[in-house]
Amino acid sequence: MDEMVNLLVDLQAPQFDEDALARALRGIEAAGFSVDRVAPGSGAYHAWIDDVFGGTWSSEAFAGKSIVAKKGDRFAGFSTYDPRGLRFSWLRGLGAQEDVGIFGPFGVAPEFRALRQAQDDTLGSHLLVAALAALREAGYKRALIPAVGHEKLVEYYVRHSGAQIAERFEKAQWRRRKHRTVVLASGNGTNFQSVIDGVAAGTLPLDLALLVSNKSGAYALERARSANIPAVALQWDRKAQSREDYDRSLFELVHREQPELLLLLGWMHVLAPEFVARFPQMINIHPAFLPLDQDLDEVTFPDGTVTPAFRGARAVRDALEFGSHWVGASSHLVTMEADRGPLLVRKPLALQPGDTVESIMERLHPLEHRMLAGGIMRWVYERQR
Numbered sequence: 001m002d003e004m005v006n007l008l009v010d011l012q013a014p015q016f017d018e019d020a021l022a023r024a025l026r027g028i029e030a031a032g033f034s035v036d037r038v039a040p041g042s043g044a045y046h047a048w049i050d051d052v053f054g055g056t057w058s059s060e061a062f063a064g065k066s067i068v069a070k071k072g073d074r075f076a077g078f079s080t081y082d083p084r085g086l087r088f089s090w091l092r093g094l095g096a097q098e099d100v101g102i103f104g105p106f107g108v109a110p111e112f113r114a115l116r117q118a119q120d121d122t123l124g125s126h127l128l129v130a131a132l133a134a135l136r137e138a139g140y141k142r143a144l145i146p147a148v149g150h151e152k153l154v155e156y157y158v159r160h161s162g163a164q165i166a167e168r169f170e171k172a173q174w175r176r177r178k179h180r181t182v183v184l185a186s187g188n189g190t191n192f193q194s195v196i197d198g199v200a201a202g203t204l205p206l207d208l209a210l211l212v213s214n215k216s217g218a219y220a221l222e223r224a225r226s227a228n229i230p231a232v233a234l235q236w237d238r239k240a241q242s243r244e245d246y247d248r249s250l251f252e253l254v255h256r257e258q259p260e261l262l263l264l265l266g267w268m269h270v271l272a273p274e275f276v277a278r279f280p281q282m283i284n285i286h287p288a289f290l291p292l293d294q295d296l297d298e299v300t301f302p303d304g305t306v307t308p309a310f311r312g313a314r315a316v317r318d319a320l321e322f323g324s325h326w327v328g329a330s331s332h333l334v335t336m337e338a339d340r341g342p343l344l345v346r347k348p349l350a351l352q353p354g355d356t357v358e359s360i361m362e363r364l365h366p367l368e369h370r371m372l373a374g375g376i377m378r379w380v381y382e383r384q385r
Contacts, residue, residue: 003170005154006090007145007163009103011136015129015162021137024130025067031123033069033076046292047348048075048302049107055347056374057105060086062292064102067130069123075302077108077123079131082138087382090147093167101140103131125160132161174380178207182259185213186268189220191285194369195263195376196227204376209257212250214269236269247272254279261379264334265372268313273336282334283379284341285372287364288315289328289348294340301326301348311339316360325351327360329368331375344375 009016028035038045045068046058052075064083069076082101094100108124135143145163148154149171157163185192192211198204211224216233224231234253236246251274254262264284276282288310291299299309307324310316319327330346332339349367351360 001149001151002172003168004090004147004149005165005169006094006167007148007154007157008094008100008166009132009143009145009157009161009163011101011132011141011143013162016133016136018137020133021130024126024133027126028069028123028130031126033071033123036068036070038066038068043300044302044304045075045078047289047300049078049105050289050347051302052109053105053107054374055345055371056378057107058346059292059343060105065134067127067134069127071112075109076112077127079106079127080104081131081135081143082140088147089381089383090167090169091144094142095144095146097142099141101135101138101143103128103135103143103145106131124156128157128160174377175202175205178205179260179380180209180258181206181261181263182210182212182254182257183208183220183224183263183265184267185211185218185220185265186215187218187220187266189218189223189265190365191265191368191372192220192263193223194372195265196223196229198373198376200227204373205380206261206376209259210254212253214267220265243272247275251275251278261376262334263372263376270338271334276334276336281379283331283344283372283375284334284339285329285331285368285375286311286315286339287327287329287361287368288319288339289326289346290330290332290339290343292343292346294332294335294337294342309339316357316364319351320355320357320360327351327364329364329371331371333379344378345371347371 025035046062049058049061060083061080063085064080066078066080068078081103095102112123132143145157183192199206208229211229211231213221213233214235216235221231221233234250262279262282289299291309297309298306300306310318316327326348328348331344333341335341347367349364
């Protein structure tokens with residue numbers, strides 16, 4: 001499909017009556033699964049969503065309530081309903097109406113998708129009806145199933161919920177306008193190169209106006225020049241320049257470009273509070289699996305393991321020294337507190353026996369590139385209609 005659609009469900013239909021939720025939950029249990037109802041919070045469930053479904057859904061599930069199916073101690077599927085505070089542009093129409101509840105995200109792990117009792121009696125359909133019935137139970141008259149981009153999914157929702165297409169969005173609209181962007185990088189610039197490649201391929205709607213490095217020998221500068229992107233090395237000479245003067249020079253350099261977005265891609269200089277306040281639209285990529293609740297100092301992985309959040313410049317090395325079996329990558333908005341801004345996307349990465357910092361980074365870099373692109377597109381989806 002060249003478009004995404006919002007589907008609308010009539011929750012006053014007989015299939016969502018006051019007994020529908022109980023029937024759907026019994027159907028899940030009859031299929032051999034246990035059922036949990038999860039309130040907003042953070043834990044192994046949300047980490048499992050990131051691990052299985054690509055890293056873009058956990059923050060949405062975190063913002064709502066969920067019905068979760070398990071097979072023994074393994075998560076099998078989930079449906080989220082009534083998430084609060086989401087800013088996606090496709091929620092600004094019908095999704096903003098008081099009698100409309102939001103459905104999703106929703107998914108079944110691949111290994112459980114083939115477990116069918118009958119064509120129309122799957123784990124997924126039970127989870128779908130359960131969440132929609134829960135929205136009716138909460139007092140909503142209609143439910144919005146947002147941003148469906150595949151014909152088979154549209155057919156699935158129509159068949160199992162009676163949904164109808166209510167709003168249409170051309171997918172190309174989010175890539176039509178190019179957002180003026182300044183990149184700050186201190187090192188080799190592999191993440192920067194992934195952004196350059198995404199812009200060249202037309203998958204990232206950015207106008208790369210400037211690359212700034214605080215190290216004159218950073219290879220990111222060469223990457224910029226090879227791509228015909230203006231590049232400046234602005235190195236802090238501590239003997240000749242105060243911190244305040246350097247910060248002022250950095251601010252003036254960036255401000256002249258009037259960027260809509262800043263990307264911090266391996267930027268190793270702590271930004272002044274005044275800088276962060278003047279450029280609130282900044283995305284950072286961090287080589288750790290950060291908690292969805294930015295106030296937490298611990299994070300839970302899909303197997304229930306809990307470790308420190310590993311913020312800071314030595315995240316991978318700190319994870320190894322701690323003895324963690326996991327690392328990860330997260331993209332987040334930048335705030336005054338380092339590596340604590342609101343999460344955009346994240347994904348865990350399991351370690352292998354004998355892993356070193358070097359072997360981990362070799363596998364982590366491609367994951368960082370995907371999380372960076374996902375974070376940029378979420379930022380775009382939240383700003384444009």
